Amino acid sequence: MHPIPPLRIIIVEDLPGIRQDLEDFLRQQPGFTVIGACATVHEAIVLIHATKPDLLLLDINLPDGTGFDILEQMSPPHPKVIFLTAHAEHTIKAIRYGAIDYLLKPLNEKELTEALQRVISAQPLLQEQIAITLHSFRKNKLQDHLALRTQQFVQIVELKEICYLQVDNGCTTVYINGGKKLVTTRTLKDYEEQLSGASFLRTHKSYLVNELYIHRYHPKEGILCLKDGTQIPVSLRKKEMIGLYFKTLWALCTGSSS
Structure with a gap:
């Protein structure tokens, strides 16, 4: 050898x-x-x-x-x-x-x-x-693509194709539209900083969610339902922020300021 x-x-x-x-x-x-x-x-x-x-x-x-x-x-x-x-x-x-x-x-x-x-x-x-x-x-502006580095390779993904990100045991899993997922070497905090200004919400210490895939919010249970049926927890610390997000969204949709 x-x-x-x-x-x-x-x-x-x-x-x-x-x-x-x-x-x-x-x-x-x-x-x-x-x-x-x-x-x-x-x-x-x-x-x-x-x-x-x-x-x-x-x-x-x-x-x-x-x-x-x-x-x-x-x-x-x-x-x-x-x-x-x-x-x-x-x-x-x-x-x-x-x-x-x-x-x-x-x-x-x-x-x-x-x-x-x-x-x-x-x-x-x-x-x-x-x-x-x-x-x-x-x-000096937000990109519409992200290079995701795993242990074996780098994959280029459009931001609009990312459903949500979840951290587990120090690794971040990126869930992609269509049922694919990638385990990456960066922390969720890294991704949160990178995607600031993009359509991603930090709902929990372990989750970062793309707004494009949100289907329904259950405030009492603290659950976000995505379009594919995935349930994402909303922590107590994030409930106020998520509630404000939906209130703002509702106002924009209805033209109401209340």
Whole structure:
């Protein structure tokens, strides 16, 4: 049985101190080898085309552009990517929409180790993941697609096809119209933050529901019935919010302000 070759990494980071720290850290990690490091978009594109790396550690803000500019100019097959970012909520949201991994600066060795372990079993980026991420970043608005990352693959799903999400034992199961479901690696809180502003209601600590699939609400029992018959619990803490949602909806439908 042949040994698995190490993942070949390029570091794209404009701060020399962080770049050097990453190189030093990666030299100590089995299964990884640094084949290049650079500080600009232009240098990165030349280096990526010449070496075809397996993984990019990719800073977002670079002197001549952004890490997203590099993604846009890569041709398939795409390497795996871990973004490095210091801030910008909408930037992180764009990365999450595309289900691409990221690390916040200042970098933490434990979190870096965990991200590297995740990336070993991750698939190379899909063109659709890159398109979703770029569109969300450039337009800074809600996406109509979501990249769902499971342990085995990434699947692109339209938001309107997601019925509800349920958390169980730390994993989030996404229930899709037509009876399909996917167990994903992100938390329900992650999805709630991503989908803020979209048509999703947090009815319970374990449930996030797409308004499009709500059929009936039983306030006394604290139950939402979906169009397919699924019953979703409404917690005591969420009853007031859900009641207000239906009151507002009723007012809009009837033209009543009472």
